[in-house]
Amino acid sequence: MRVEGIENVRRILCVFPRYTSSFGTFEYAYPLTAGVEAFMPPQGLLVIAAYLPEQWPVRFIDENIRAATPEDFEWAEAVLVSGMHIQRQQMNDICRRAHAHDRVVAIGGPSVSACPDYYPSFDYLHLGELGDATNELIARLARDPSRPEQQVVLKTADRLDMTKFPIPAYELAEIPRYFLGSIQYSSGCPYQCEFCDIPGLYGRNPRLKSPQQITAELDKLLECGIMGSVYFVDDNFIGNRKAALDLLPHLIEWQKKTGYVLRFSCEATLNIAKRPEILAGMREAFFCTIFCGIETPDPVALKAMHKDHNMMVPIMEAIHTLNSFGMEVVSGIILGLDTDKPETGQHLLEFIEASQIPLLTINLLQALPGTPLWDRLKRENRLIEDEGRDSNVDFRLPYEDVVTTWRACMGSAYQPAKLFERYEYQIGHAYKNRLQPPRSPQQTSWKNIKLGLAMLRNIFWKVGVLGDYKIEFWKFALRRLARGEIEHLIASILVAHHLIMFARDASGGHTNASYYSLKLQEASVPAE
Numbered sequence: 001m002r003v004e005g006i007e008n009v010r011r012i013l014c015v016f017p018r019y020t021s022s023f024g025t026f027e028y029a030y031p032l033t034a035g036v037e038a039f040m041p042p043q044g045l046l047v048i049a050a051y052l053p054e055q056w057p058v059r060f061i062d063e064n065i066r067a068a069t070p071e072d073f074e075w076a077e078a079v080l081v082s083g084m085h086i087q088r089q090q091m092n093d094i095c096r097r098a099h100a101h102d103r104v105v106a107i108g109g110p111s112v113s114a115c116p117d118y119y120p121s122f123d124y125l126h127l128g129e130l131g132d133a134t135n136e137l138i139a140r141l142a143r144d145p146s147r148p149e150q151q152v153v154l155k156t157a158d159r160l161d162m163t164k165f166p167i168p169a170y171e172l173a174e175i176p177r178y179f180l181g182s183i184q185y186s187s188g189c190p191y192q193c194e195f196c197d198i199p200g201l202y203g204r205n206p207r208l209k210s211p212q213q214i215t216a217e218l219d220k221l222l223e224c225g226i227m228g229s230v231y232f233v234d235d236n237f238i239g240n241r242k243a244a245l246d247l248l249p250h251l252i253e254w255q256k257k258t259g260y261v262l263r264f265s266c267e268a269t270l271n272i273a274k275r276p277e278i279l280a281g282m283r284e285a286f287f288c289t290i291f292c293g294i295e296t297p298d299p300v301a302l303k304a305m306h307k308d309h310n311m312m313v314p315i316m317e318a319i320h321t322l323n324s325f326g327m328e329v330v331s332g333i334i335l336g337l338d339t340d341k342p343e344t345g346q347h348l349l350e351f352i353e354a355s356q357i358p359l360l361t362i363n364l365l366q367a368l369p370g371t372p373l374w375d376r377l378k379r380e381n382r383l384i385e386d387e388g389r390d391s392n393v394d395f396r397l398p399y400e401d402v403v404t405t406w407r408a409c410m411g412s413a414y415q416p417a418k419l420f421e422r423y424e425y426q427i428g429h430a431y432k433n434r435l436q437p438p439r440s441p442q443q444t445s446w447k448n449i450k451l452g453l454a455m456l457r458n459i460f461w462k463v464g465v466l467g468d469y470k471i472e473f474w475k476f477a478l479r480r481l482a483r484g485e486i487e488h489l490i491a492s493i494l495v496a497h498h499l500i501m502f503a504r505d506a507s508g509g510h511t512n513a514s515y516y517s518l519k520l521q522e523a524s525v526p527a528e
């Protein structure tokens with residue numbers, strides 16, 4: 001649904017800020033693709049764009065693809081911005097540019113909702129989810145689009161039922177330019193891991209859309225040109241297990257109807273391994289990748305961070321179970337925990353080798369405002385506000401030792417030979433268990449073949465000829481070519497190349513050790 005009862009017209013510019021280079025945005029993969037320039041379409045801003053009054057013209061700009069121009073700001077009567085903590089500086093920069101054109105600017109989304117004081121210059125702060133604050137913001141802009149004298153803070157008390165959420169305005173985004181499609185079924189997570197701000201921001205009782213909304217959104221994503229994979233951005237896909245079970249038959253039916261042209265991936269807690277009925281449905285719906293916040297293989301550390309649910313099934317057994325349903329596991333890992341010891345880095349490398357997980361996002365612990373971790377460290381006087389540091393946590397181990405361990409782990413885990421060995425394992429132990437749907441007309445179309453050829457050309461030229469890990473690449477690539485595993489070749493190399501290049505930056509000290517760190521971020525603010 002859209003907001004109702006607004007009669008006049010306002011031109012709205014929605015601007016999504018650039019990401020700082022990070023492990024999880026895959027920018028080193030883009031030059032190997034056929035035109036990808038950004039990671040995922042931003043759900044929040046596209047939902048807001050779809051919720052605005054029907055007669056309001058909306059421009060959507062993702063600054064990861066192109067920067068908003070002076071002409072865009074001049075065209076608009078109001079500017080809407082949304083993003084995460086990692087985009088904080090870029091959001092404040094968009095505000096500065098909009099004000100240079102005397103445009104009113106409102107900010108919403110997870111970062112401002114958790115930390116309103118990060119955004120002192122914005123005219124309107126929209127805190128919380130879509131709801132009464134959104135209606136109030138729209139009503140105010142409709143009445144008067146000039147800048148208020150003082151900052152106005154609007155906080156959602158009454159959230160819009162997710163079954164009433166409009167389909168995100170995917171038509172405004174350049175969907176084929178994204179590495180992955182994005183979709184959201186639920187919001188919130190029942191657990192309370194000490195470091196996580198999700199339960200505080202979105203609640204412990206997951207809210208849900210209907211399965212029919214999801215299939216309608218998938219239809220629209222397809223219409224808008226999505227290819228490849230769609231990521232369920234839900235905080236925890238099994239936050240409500242019954243809801244996941246309700247959705248899966250609809251996804252399976254949709255896949256059968258459309259010819260399995262898309263693969264799915266999601267985030268879920270590792271105890272999903274205890275639910276074979278969900279995993280079987282996911283296999284049939286063609287879920288191929290699952291992100292699990294394993295965080296650490298150390299049971300003492302898991303208990304300390306209140307993530308005991310990761311131990312409901314022994315971790316290695318859980319990973320093998322997910323592999324047996326055809327899913328590659330991607331793992332979040334945190335270093336700098338209070339329970340870490342000097343040998344933690346070595347234990348992590350042993351875990352990586354034993355689990356054969358190719359992609360692990362290894363971050364330094366960061367205390368986010370509004371989390372139990374923040375409250376505890378504040379009580380213990382262990383929060384450090386220093387933008388030159390990679391984390392705001394006063395670790396138990398010396399800071400330099402923790403950062404050195406992180407760099408060493410990144411440098412070792414992503415050596416090309418080791419990484420390709422892990423992909424080789426996935427092909428033999430996980431990918432082979434995937435559903436093998438018949439090829440659809442879309443997959444065998446000339447357009448799709450041309451796309452695949454363009455990616456192969458880029459991969460062979462940029463990695464196989466110009467790259468500096470040619471020997472390892474060709475060993476892996478020739479095996480794929482000999483077995484006709486072209487899709488595995490393309491998918492693995494896109495990700496592997498990013499991991500190898502990003503890890504080199506990391507171990508060389510050229511990038512942040514925490515996804516949330518503010519260090520070094522200015523370089524990514526786009527030039528005007």
Ligand code: SF4
Pocket residue numbers: 189190191192193196197198199235236269293
């Ligand atoms: S399970 Fe995941 S989403 Fe839920 S509280 Fe823990 S870290 Fe956050």
